[in-house]
């Protein structure tokens with residue numbers, strides 16, 4: 001008898017689940033991908049390889065589809081014509097979309113987040129004015145040069161660490177306005193790296209993750225940006241907020257910088273004649289070891305390389321919460337759904353980016369980067385009121401002057417050394433490059 005009750009209960013649960021989340025929860029709702037297990041839905045398949053999952057679902061379910069995973073409904077929009085609604089519609093909300101993750105990864109309460117996020121966003125924008133970004137570039141430049149000098153003639157260490165350390169040091173110093181001694185910076189970097197590595201899991205399993213939050217946040221207590229924020233945020237959450245801002249500043253910047261440098265090294269390795277020519281023309285003064293913003297103004301090809309690196313290494317997904325029924329195509333997306341847009345896949349749409357997997361800097365020739373007119377379909381920095389505050393027009397200064405010493409130094413050597421000697425000089429980064437190149441765009 002007990003068995004029959006149990007079977008009936010499970011059966012009823014499955015039926016209710018399918019009625020609630022099944023094929024369509026509303027006649028006009030988009031097609032829905034669930035699983036047989038109530039609440040859990042397609043969480044396993046989706047969680048295993050989200051980008052692959054989206055790619056497979058798109059041709060099967062059409063341009064708008066919902067994935068049910070661990071009690072959440074994630075509705076993906078894949079048509080460029082729907083991106084405007086994603087970024088600007090009043091029926092969707094950024095803060096409500098990220099609040100849970102903010103709570104899980106930084107332990108900031110819902111109430112505090114809603115109350116303070118607009119003020120904090122304004123303050124961080126104020127820290128990314130042209131004056132500050134120039135300082136950021138100069139600092140980044142110094143950091144890179146110091147590290148390159150320490151590499152010695154054979155090279156040592158990991159490229160990833162070099163980038164991580166230099167970016168973190170510069171952003172802490174300039175954006176958070178918090179000079180840290182080298183030893184404390186190293187300590188902070190170690191803690192922050194653990195925090196960063198656990199971030200994705202932490203947003204799902206907060207309890208196991210929160211120990212990293214307090215360990216890392218504590219160091220930020222004295223940062224000046226945080227003192228500015230203090231008017232908006234109660235002391236309790238202040239360092240946590242600083243940590244989150246730091247994470248937001250670095251989460252995309254690190255992989256993009258890494259990709260950019262790897263690509264430059266790759267081009268050098270392949271001795272791409274066009275690029276080398278541009279660089280040699282630019283570096284007239286053979287004694288010069290750094291490249292200035294002025295030098296870079298004359299190197300559009302490099303700017304295109306940066307754009308390609310950003311295009312290929314764009315975030316997997318950005319999100320908004322649907323707060324009012326939202327009409328897209330012939331569908332109505334119900335309130336409560338998380339609306340998802342994947343810049344990663346948007347940048348692989350052959351309609352806008354022919355041969356999308358290829359690294360082709362030349363495709364940016366059509367854009368007007370001076371006027372910040374980008375290619376249609378490029379959404380790496382999000383959009384609307386919550387677009388990345390460190391976005392392109394500001395980033396270029398940082399990227400150009402800050403990351404360039406690496407390439408600049410190598411090119412100066414190029415002028416002096418034989419190609420073989422140059423390759424030996426770059427032994428470690430090239431080993432790294434080899435790995436990255438083969439797992440292309442993973």
Ligand code: HEM
Pocket residue numbers: 121124128171175245248249250252253256310314315318319380381382383384386387388389390391395
């Ligand atoms: C190539 C590098 C970068 C990429 C691709 C990138 C991309 C993004 C994206 C997609 C968002 C979410 C926007 C949305 O949902 O519409 C974001 C948010 C943010 N980014 Fe960036 N970003 C980069 C570099 C930076 C840098 C260098 C900084 C700071 C120095 C920064 C600071 C932030 C902050 C603070 C937020 C959160 C904004 C908020 O809470 O309203 N980002 N970024």
